[in-house]
Structure formats: structure tokens, C-alpha cells
Amino acid sequence: MHKRIRNFSIIAHIDHGKSTLADRLLQITGALSEREMREQFLDKMDLEREKGITIKLQPVRLKYSSKDGQEYILNLIDTPGHVDFSYEVSRSLAACEGALLVVDASQGIEAQTLANVYMAMELNLEIIGVVNKIDLPGAEPELVKQEMEDVLGIDRDEIILISAKTGAGVEDVLEALARQIPAPDNKEDDPLQALIFDSYFDSYKGAISYIRLVSGRLQKGDIIRIMSTNKEFEVMEIGVLSPYMTEVQSLSAGEVGYMAAGIKNVNDTRVGDTITGAQRPAQKALPGYQEVKPMVYCGLYPLENNDFEKLREALDRLKLNDASLFYEPESSDALGFGFRCGFLGLLHLEIIKERLEREYDLGLLATAPSVVYKVILTDSSEMYVQNPTRWPEPQKIEQVMEPYVKATIMVPHDYVGAIMELCQEKRGNYLTMEYLSPQRVMLTYKLPLSEILYDFFDALKSRTRGYASLDYEISGYETADLIKLDIMLNGEIVDALSFIAHKDKAYYRARAIVTKLRKIIPRQMYEVAIQAAIGNRVIARESVKAMRKDVLAKCYGGDITRKKKLLEKQKEGKKKMKQIGQVEVPKDAFMTVLDIDKD
Amino acid sequence: MSGQSLLNNASSERKKLMRNYSTGIYIHIPFCIRKCNYCDFFSVPLPAKEYLQRYTNALVAEISQRAHEGAGKKIESVYFGGGTPSLLSTEQLETIIRALDDNFRLPADMEISMEANPASLNARKIQDFTNARINRLSLGVQSFSNDDLRVLTRIHSAEDVRVLIDILHSQGLENFNIDLIYGIPGQSMDRWIKSLQTAADSSPMHISMYLLQLDPGTPMAMDIKKGRMAMLDEERELEMYTLGREYLQGRGFDHYEISNFSFPGRECKHNLIYWQAGEYIGIGCGAVSFMDKSRFINKPDLKAYLYAIENRQERPVEEIEKMSHKGLIADAIILGLRLCSGINMEKFRSRYGIDISREYSEVIKSCSQKGLLKIENGQISLTRKGYFLSNEVLCQFIA
Ligand SMILES: Nc1nc2c(ncn2[C@@H]2O[C@H](COP(=O)(O)OP(=O)(O)O)[C@@H](O)[C@H]2O)c(=O)[nH]1
Ligand code: SF4
Ligand SMILES: [Mg+2]
Numbered sequence: 001m002h003k004r005i006r007n008f009s010i011i012a013h014i015d016h017g018k019s020t021l022a023d024r025l026l027q028i029t030g031a032l033s034e035r036e037m038r039e040q041f042l043d044k045m046d047l048e049r050e051k052g053i054t055i056k057l058q059p060v061r062l063k064y065s066s067k068d069g070q071e072y073i074l075n076l077i078d079t080p081g082h083v084d085f086s087y088e089v090s091r092s093l094a095a096c097e098g099a100l101l102v103v104d105a106s107q108g109i110e111a112q113t114l115a116n117v118y119m120a121m122e123l124n125l126e127i128i129g130v131v132n133k134i135d136l137p138g139a140e141p142e143l144v145k146q147e148m149e150d151v152l153g154i155d156r157d158e159i160i161l162i163s164a165k166t167g168a169g170v171e172d173v174l175e176a177l178a179r180q181i182p183a184p185d186n187k188e189d190d191p192l193q194a195l196i197f198d199s200y201f202d203s204y205k206g207a208i209s210y211i212r213l214v215s216g217r218l219q220k221g222d223i224i225r226i227m228s229t230n231k232e233f234e235v236m237e238i239g240v241l242s243p244y245m246t247e248v249q250s251l252s253a254g255e256v257g258y259m260a261a262g263i264k265n266v267n268d269t270r271v272g273d274t275i276t277g278a279q280r281p282a283q284k285a286l287p288g289y290q291e292v293k294p295m296v297y298c299g300l301y302p303l304e305n306n307d308f309e310k311l312r313e314a315l316d317r318l319k320l321n322d323a324s325l326f327y328e329p330e331s332s333d334a335l336g337f338g339f340r341c342g343f344l345g346l347l348h349l350e351i352i353k354e355r356l357e358r359e360y361d362l363g364l365l366a367t368a369p370s371v372v373y374k375v376i377l378t379d380s381s382e383m384y385v386q387n388p389t390r391w392p393e394p395q396k397i398e399q400v401m402e403p404y405v406k407a408t409i410m411v412p413h414d415y416v417g418a419i420m421e422l423c424q425e426k427r428g429n430y431l432t433m434e435y436l437s438p439q440r441v442m443l444t445y446k447l448p449l450s451e452i453l454y455d456f457f458d459a460l461k462s463r464t465r466g467y468a469s470l471d472y473e474i475s476g477y478e479t480a481d482l483i484k485l486d487i488m489l490n491g492e493i494v495d496a497l498s499f500i501a502h503k504d505k506a507y508y509r510a511r512a513i514v515t516k517l518r519k520i521i522p523r524q525m526y527e528v529a530i531q532a533a534i535g536n537r538v539i540a541r542e543s544v545k546a547m548r549k550d551v552l553a554k555c556y557g558g559d560i561t562r563k564k565k566l567l568e569k570q571k572e573g574k575k576k577m578k579q580i581g582q583v584e585v586p587k588d589a590f591m592t593v594l595d596i597d598k599d
Numbered sequence: 600m601s602g603q604s605l606l607n608n609a610s611s612e613r614k615k616l617m618r619n620y621s622t623g624i625y626i627h628i629p630f631c632i633r634k635c636n637y638c639d640f641f642s643v644p645l646p647a648k649e650y651l652q653r654y655t656n657a658l659v660a661e662i663s664q665r666a667h668e669g670a671g672k673k674i675e676s677v678y679f680g681g682g683t684p685s686l687l688s689t690e691q692l693e694t695i696i697r698a699l700d701d702n703f704r705l706p707a708d709m710e711i712s713m714e715a716n717p718a719s720l721n722a723r724k725i726q727d728f729t730n731a732r733i734n735r736l737s738l739g740v741q742s743f744s745n746d747d748l749r750v751l752t753r754i755h756s757a758e759d760v761r762v763l764i765d766i767l768h769s770q771g772l773e774n775f776n777i778d779l780i781y782g783i784p785g786q787s788m789d790r791w792i793k794s795l796q797t798a799a800d801s802s803p804m805h806i807s808m809y810l811l812q813l814d815p816g817t818p819m820a821m822d823i824k825k826g827r828m829a830m831l832d833e834e835r836e837l838e839m840y841t842l843g844r845e846y847l848q849g850r851g852f853d854h855y856e857i858s859n860f861s862f863p864g865r866e867c868k869h870n871l872i873y874w875q876a877g878e879y880i881g882i883g884c885g886a887v888s889f890m891d892k893s894r895f896i897n898k899p900d901l902k903a904y905l906y907a908i909e910n911r912q913e914r915p916v917e918e919i920e921k922m923s924h925k926g927l928i929a930d931a932i933i934l935g936l937r938l939c940s941g942i943n944m945e946k947f948r949s950r951y952g953i954d955i956s957r958e959y960s961e962v963i964k965s966c967s968q969k970g971l972l973k974i975e976n977g978q979i980s981l982t983r984k985g986y987f988l989s990n991e992v993l994c995q996f997i998a
Contacts, residue, residue, distance in 0.1 A: 525969050525971070525988055525991065526969075545834075560873075560894070560930060560933070560934065561887075561894065561919050561920060563933070564929075564930075564933070564997060566990070567933070567990060567993055567994040567997050568994070568997060570990055570991075570994040571994040571995070571997060574994070582969075
């Protein structure tokens with residue numbers, strides 16, 4: 001049976017057509033009836049569907065009757081297509097024997113894709129090249145094929161041309177999957193080893209783990225052991241996703257499915273962990289995923305103070321299928337009790353925050369994201385600072401270091417100048433430039449992570465009319481001339497607004513942020529003084545004039561209803577504010593620290 | 600005293616108090632000669648003179664339909680508002696007042712006010728109206744600058760007003776109000792002072808000064824949006840308010856409500872009923888009533904109103920709010936705090952059964968700290984600073 005199992009991933013840049021191709025695969029293999037079919041079926045979260053971005057598709061098992069007369073089982077285990085989640089790519093790829101590389105015929109290879117393909121090659125995966133969107137008027141399939149051959153060494157004659165939209169060529173993809181991807185090793189008789197490659201929490205069944213069996217068999221009622229914790233559980237249910245959860249009697253080596261074992265504790269079913277049998281345990285765990293470290297931190301505070309516990313529970317739940325999410329309680333003078341949370345990047349941050357708000361019905365306030373700085377103190381001890389409020393006294397600081405990345409940017413050669421200028425502005429150091437084809441160039445730069453976190457990507461896109469793509473990896477810490485900027489409202493430092501800035505840019509940023517705050521803080525009963533300071537030195541100031549008038553208009557008998565509506569609106573408006581001292585600050589003000597570069 | 604008699608005592612006490620809160624009658628005349636560009640009151644340009652008679656007949660019918668609502672109430676004021684009630688002919692006015700007297704029994708010396716557009720009055724009409732028992736006029740003057748009046752698209756001039764005021768004095772109708780508007784696009788401080796001065800020199804008993812606030816649907820709001828004219832900035836508006844207040848106080852007027860000034864004892868009784876959360880019977884198309892803990896409105900649809908009354912059907916009423924006890928309290932506070940003397944907390948307690956200072960201690964504390972609210976001699980009121988920011992305070996009292 002395992003001989004006709006094909007486990008594969010799809011590697012594609014965002015928007016190159018992963019969800020659409022998956023829809024076609026579901027359709028052609030008959031996994032869904034016409035009635036059940038809806039677009040972007042495997043996009044798991046409402047959030048993904050709304051934003052039109054796919055971070056990662058839900059796993060699915062397809063049955064395909066090949067032209068050789070055999071029926072194959074195709075398991076799709078997706079890889080995420082956003083740089084924030086690159087680490088996750090390894091965990092999906094490790095569960096597969098092959099990968100579809102999908103490239104948009106009008107765009108060509110993007111920086112991020114390159115890195116993911118290299119990773120697949122390192123893991124010895126069979127790679128099937130696919131050029132999508134050949135129906136587009138601007139499609140240049142031949143050029144893209146050439147690029148794939150030149151850059152990635154994929155034989156251009158084997159690349160499949162398709163349109164996921166019209167379905168053209170998609171049969172050929174299915175055939176290639178069946179024919180070219182190797183079957184998993186037959187280790188059904190060995191002790192059980194199953195890799196947890198994803199999991200989530202179901203309120204009825206407890207933790208649901210998505211697993212890939214590497215060896216052995218698994219049945220309902222088996223006692224399994226989690227290898228990292230040695231805890232044992234009884235298997236309550238196993239099944240496959242086709243695409244709905246379908247219970248099965250057993251799963252064996254090479255197969256992919258889900259398992260529920262009444263696991264309640266988040267830590268007992270970590271992604272990357274190995275499951276084995278309690279009766280006949282395996283000697284060794286499967287190579288685990290390397291632990292990922294969050295790169296960006298911010299404070300998340302409940303707007304309602306008594307939602308703190310609810311927030312903790314929600315974070316616990318999300319952590320279950322997101323090992324990279326980090327959080328610990330913290331408190332702020334301005335905001336009360338909340339959590340310092342670590343994320344892989346800003347998209348990750350945004351998604352987690354939105355999920356907390358939607359799925360757990362929490363009102364949240366996020367402070368500005370910060371990278372992790374390394375500070376060497378005068379007593380030569382070291383500390384890592386991921387919250388500007390923890391910044392040591394300037395006189396105790398010997399040296400400050402900040403994380404740098406090596407960024408790879410791919411761009412049509414007309415835009416090289418624009419990119420260089422941008423990187424310069426962002427304190428980047430030029431490393432290399434390489435022609436991928438006569439038209440396309442790959443640039444590498446060393447850049448401070450803090451500079452590319454927020455708006456770099458947008459700037460890149462807007463200065464290259466959307467043609468540039470970016471990938472990056474952390475390259476290490478480098479010394480930098482950084483200082484802490486405090487923001488004061490009516491003379492009081494608002495700890496949650498403090499941020500770290502490069503000395504050369506401090507003045508400009510201070511100016512920009514006080515101006516921005518002046519615009520977004522509504523007029524209050526008192527004049528509000530907004531100041532930015534380095535230590536005791538105020539370097540920028542603005543003020544919000546006191547609110548002057550309200551209702552000096554007529555108020556007759558009939559008007560009271562209208563008047564009350566007005567008052568209710570005003571009252572609602574107050575709820576969107578956070579009271580800091582005497583000042584009401586809109587809750588999104590805390591993000592503006594970073595927002596200012598955008599204007 | 601037995602429990603029963605205690606109860607009786609309490610309820611008769613309550614009745615007595617209820618009686619103390621008088622009831623007003625409001626009559627809406629929804630016609631104007633031409634619609635002003637800033638106006639969002641319910642009024643339409645008078646389609647044809649005959650309409651006034653048809654409308655008068657309808658009012659008379661509604662009055663007799665609603666006679667029972669006055670049972671057991673003490674009617675303390677009648678107010679003709681609009682629109683432009685001064686468009687009514689003497690006969691029409693007499694008919695309406697006679698109907699009111701027949702159905703509600705109007706006490707001899709009660710206040711009967713009428714809003715009047717200076718362009719719609721003359722010596723003759725004033726004489727006749729006075730004979731018909733109108734004893735207070737509220738003049739929609741708005742400004743004594745013809746430039747302002749043009750911006751406001753008023754149909755009268757400053758001269759019309761001067762002439763009219765002379766007539767009022769010569770006929771001994773001293774109890775009149777002058778409405779002024781400030782914050783008019785293009786209005787200078789100087790013009791505003793002149794308007795105030797001329798108003799005070801005209802020796803009215805009462806002056807209202809309202810800030811121009813535009814409903815987004817009005818033509819003037821459109822002009823502003825399109826950049827054809829500009830509102831004054833807030834600082835200037837505040838200056839105008841402060842100046843107006845100080846000037847009028849200097850001229851002997853009492854500041855008794857956020858936007859209203861009068862000589863002692865000459866407050867507008869009808870508006871006091873509103874601000875003291877009293878009951879009122881609203882008659883006519885678009886009129887609002889507050890009776891028996893609910894507030895409702897005669898639908899502002901002239902055709903529907905006339906049709907229903909003429910065909911002896913139920914008049915089209917939209918219920919706005921059936922008030923809970925809490926809602927009544929919130930309204931009473933919102934309205935009561937508009938009065939400069941504020942709310943007497945003891946009276947409030949016996950009327951609504953709650954102690955404001957206890958019930959709203961948090962709000963009172965924070966607003967007092969901010970200098971917006973004060974409690975003195977058992978009265979809770981806005982401070983001078985609080986007038987400007989009244990919404991900020993009031994919104995915290997609503998449920
Ligand atoms: N014309 C054309 N558009 C396509 C094709 N495949 C995908 N698209 C469109 O490209 C956009 C991104 O596709 P999607 O599948 O969501 O990409 P993903 O981000 O990789 O999941 C959507 O608007 C699709 O409709 C194709 O073959 N031809
Ligand atoms: S006269 Fe008064 S009611 Fe009539 S349109 Fe002008 S402002 Fe409105
Ligand atoms: Mg998608």
C-alpha cells in the first residue's frame with residue numbers, strides 16, 4: 001500500500017497560485033463535490049481568506065487514479081509562503097518526499113522561493129517545477145523556465161506549464177506527482193515513529209495533532225508516548241483529512257493523518273515532537289525541528305483589565321500549533337498587566353493579534369514592536385533587551401548591539417538604483433550583486449533587522465512597482481549607536497511608548513512621532529503636552545490644545561433623543577481610548593512609533 | 600402609624616410632587632416662507648396659503664382628540680414653535696387657542712409664547728396676536744448684521760427687526776426674546792459685539808445665543824464641504840461664547856441655561872419645563888410629546904398627518920422611547936445640568952428615589968477634579984468651564 005503513497009509540499013511565493021492550484025487538485029481528484037467546492041478551500045483561517053494571503057494550507061489527502069491504471073494516495077503537506085514563517089518550511093518539508101515548485105509565469109522566481117527550494121534540495125526532496133498562470137497576457141513561460149533552470153538547476157524540459165485558474169495542465173501535475181515522487185520507505189514493521197507537523201486545539205477532542213508516520217503502525221486504543229516528555233496517552237481517534245476529518249482504523253508508515261489522544265496540555269503535543277508506542281518504543285526520536293527564536297517583541301494588553309486571564313488562556317491555545325509564539329507576563333505603568341510576546345515577524349504579530357481578538361473575543365492594545373538588542377554593560381555583563389522600558393541607564397552601557405540580517409532582493413535591473421538608495425537609507429551595507437538573467441538581478445545586503453521590520457517591504461514594493469521580492473535571514477549581532485527615546489504626556493513618561501532609535505535618526509523620529517501623536521490624540525479637557533526626550537533632554541515637543549466647546553446649540557424637547565445619540569457616540573468613543581494619567585490616548589497610538597516612516 | 604398609612608402617605612407625597620412639575624403644550628407650525636440654508640428643523644416652504652387653514656383645522660381636531668391627556672395636569676405654558684408660527688392669521692391663531700382653552704382649560708395669566716420671523720409681523724398683527732392671548736414673542740433675529748443674515752439666507756433684514764422692536768415697545772409687549780446666532784461663516788468678532796449690543800439695546804426680557812451647528816444634510820453644510828465657505832475655528836467660537844456671556848451679564852441679564860439669558864423672573868417657562876424634565880403634549884405634525892414616561896413624535900410627514908386627521912384615523916405616531924426608570928433619571932440629569940443652577944439633589948431624590956451624589960460618585964469625583972462639575976448647597980451643576988465641555992460630563996451620566 002505504501003508504494004502508492006506520495007507525500008508532497010507546494011513551494012510558492014505569495015500570490016503565485018498555491019490556493020488556486022490546490023482547489024483544482026481537490027476538484028480533479030473528486031475530493032469535493034461541485035456543491036462542496038468553494039474557492040481557496042484549503043485556506044484554513046477566515047483571516048487568510050479575507051486577506052487573500054495564504055500562510056499555509058490545511059493538509060489534505062487525495063486519491064488519484066493515474067494513467068498507469070493504479071490509484072495513488074497524494075498527501076499535501078503545505079509549506080508557508082511568507083518570510084515570517086520560513087522556519088516552518090523545514091517542518092513541512094521533513095514530512096515529505098517531494099515538492100511542487102510553483103512559479104508565476106508573469107513574475108518569475110522570487111527571493112523567498114529560492115531559499116525554500118534550497119532547503120528542499122538539502123532534504124533530498126524530488127522537485128517538480130511548475131509554471132503557473134500561463135493564461136495571463138503578460139505570461140512569459142519560456143523565460144521563467146529558463147530562469148528556473150539557470151538559478152535552480154531544474155531541467156527546463158521537465159517543467160510543467162499550467163493555468164491553475166483554467167485547469168490547463170493540472171492533470172499533468174497529478175501524473176508527475178504519481179510518477180516522479182518516491183514512495184515513502186517501507187518501515188511498517190519497525191517501532192512507531194510519527195512526526196507531529198502541526199496541531200490545534202479542539203474544544204471537544206482536546207489537542208488534534210497532524211502526524212506523518214515514518215515507521216510502524218498506529219491504531220485507535222494504542223497507548224502512545226510523546227518522546228520529549230515521556231508522557232503516555234491513549235489514542236482516542238485517528239483519521240485522515242480528505243479534506244474533512246474521516247476516521248480510520250489504522251495508519252501505517254508513510255501515511256499522513258490526524259490523531260486525538262485526549263491531550264489537554266499544550267506542551268504535550270509540540271510540533272516537531274516524535275510520537276512512539278508505549279509497548280515497543282523507538283530507540284530515537286526523529287530529527288526534531290530546530291527551535292525558532294522570536295525576532296520581534298511587543299506588549300499585548302487587554303483593554304479590559306480583567307481580561308488578563310482570558311488572554312493567557314487564549315495564548316496557551318494558540319501556542320499549541322505555533323511553537324514560535326512566545327509570551328510572558330509583564331506590566332506597564334501606563335497599561336497595567338499584559339504579556340510581552342515574541343513573534344517571527346510583523347505578519348505573524350498581526351495574525352496572532354487578530355486571531356486573539358476574533359477567535360477569543362478580546363480587545364487588545366499592542367505596543368510598538370521591538371527587536372532584541374544585546375547590551376554590554378560597563379561591568380562587562382551582557383543583557384538582551386526586548387522591551388525598551390528595560391533599557392539600562394545610559395551611564396551603565398558600554399556597548400549596544402543589534403540584530404542584522406542578510407537580505408536577498410530580486411529585482412528587474414532597471415530598479416537596482418532605487419533598491420540601493422533604499423538600503424542606504426536603512427543603514428544597509430552592500431554585499432553582492434548577481435545577474436540571474438539579462439533582465440533580473442539578485443542583490444544581497446546586510447541590514448539592521450529593526451530597519452526592515454516595519455515598512456521596508458512596502459517601500460521596496462512601491463519603489464519597484466511591485467517587482468522586487470525580499471528574503472532574509474538573521475546574520476548576527478553588530479555594534480550600533482543606539483539610544484532610547486522616551487515619550488512624555490504632560491511631563492509623565494509613558495513607558496509603553498518608549499522606543500530605541502539610531503542616534504543619527506533620533507531627532508527626525510522624535511519629531512515625526514510627536515507630530516503624529518498630536519494628530520491622533522483627541523483634544524481633551526486640558527492642553528496635552530507631548531514631548532520626546534533622550535534622558536532628561538527634550539528634543540521635540542508639540543501640544544494638543546484643550547477641547548473648547550461642545551454643545552451650545554439649541555436643545556428643545558424633541559431634541560433630547562438626538563442629543564442622547566450624540567452622547568452615546570461620545571461615550572463609545574471613550575471606550576476606544578486608554579486613560580493614561582489624565583490623558584485619553586487612542587489604543588492604536590502605541591503602534592505609531594513605527595508607523596511614522598510611512599508618511 | 601400603620602404600614603398601610605405610611606404607604607398612602609408616601610404615594611400622596613409623590614402625587615403632590617408630580618403636580619409640582621407642570622405640563623406644557625407645544626404646537627408645531629411646520630411652514631416657512633422659504634427654507635434657511637442652515638436649518639434642520641422640521642419645516643417646509645408653505646405650499647399655498649390654503650394649507651394654513653387646512654392645517655389649523657387638523658390641529659383643532661388633534662387637540663380635541665387629545666383632550667384626555669390633559670386630565671389632572673396643570674397646563675403651565677403653551678408654546679407655538681416652528682417653522683414660522685407667525686404665518687398664522689389672527690383668526691387661525693384664535694381658533695387654535697380657543698380649542699386649547701376648551702379642551703385643556705388654560706389659566707388666565709399663563710405664558711403663551713410664539714416664535715416669530717421678523718419678516719412675518721406688522722403692527723396690526725402684533726396687536727391682534729396680543730389680543731388672542733400671545734404674551735411672549737421669540738424673535739428669530741439671529742444677527743443685526745445684514746452680511747450675516749445673507750450668509751444665513753434669512754428673509755429679513757436688520758432694519759426689519761429694528762422697526763419690529765419699536766412696534767413691540769410701543770404696544771407694550773415687553774416680554775420678548777431675541778435669538779442670536781454666533782459662529783456664522785465670515786462673522787467677525789466686531790460684528791458679533793455689534794449684534795449683542797443692538798440686541799441688549801433693544802431691551803428684550805430674554806436673549807438666547809446659539810452656536811451655529813450644522814446638520815450634515817443642510818445646504819450650508821454642503822457649501823462648507825465643497826469649500827465655498829468655512830466655519831470659524833473653535834477658538835474663535837469659544838471667544839464669542841465667552842464674550843457674549845460676559846457682555847450680557849454686564850447688561851443685567853442672568854445666565855440661567857447654557858445658551859439662555861434673561862432678566863430675573865423672565866426665563867422661558869416653556870423651556871424650563873423641558874429642562875426640568877417635565878411633561879409636554881406636542882401637537883401638530885412633527886411635534887414631540889413626553890407623557891407618561893414615554894417620548895413619542897407625530898411623524899414629520901405633512902401629507903400623512905393631514906390625511907390621517909382629516910379622515911378621522913389615528914394620527915401617525917412614532918414612538919421614540921419608552922423610558923425605563925434609569926432612562927428617566929439619565930434624561931433628567933442631562934437636561935437639568937443645562938440649567939446654570941443645576942439640579943437640586945434633594946428634590947431629585949424625592950422625585951426619582953435616588954441620591955445623585957451617591958449613585959454617580961465616581962463620575963462626580965472625576966468631573967469635579969477636572970473642574971467641570973460642582974456641588975454647592977445641595978445643588979449639582981456644571982461649572983463655567985463645564986458649560987463648554989458639557990457633553991464630556993453628560994455622556995458619563997447616560998446608562
Ligand atoms: N490568470 C490566472 N490567475 C491565477 C492563476 N492561478 C491563480 N491566479 C490568481 O492569482 C491570485 C493568487 O492566487 P492564490 O491561489 O490565492 O495564490 P497563493 O497566495 O499562492 O495561495 C488570485 O487572484 C488567483 O485567482 C492562473 O493560473 N491564472
Ligand atoms: S425660519 Fe426658522 S424654521 Fe424656518 S427655515 Fe429658517 S431657521 Fe428654519
Ligand atoms: Mg491563497
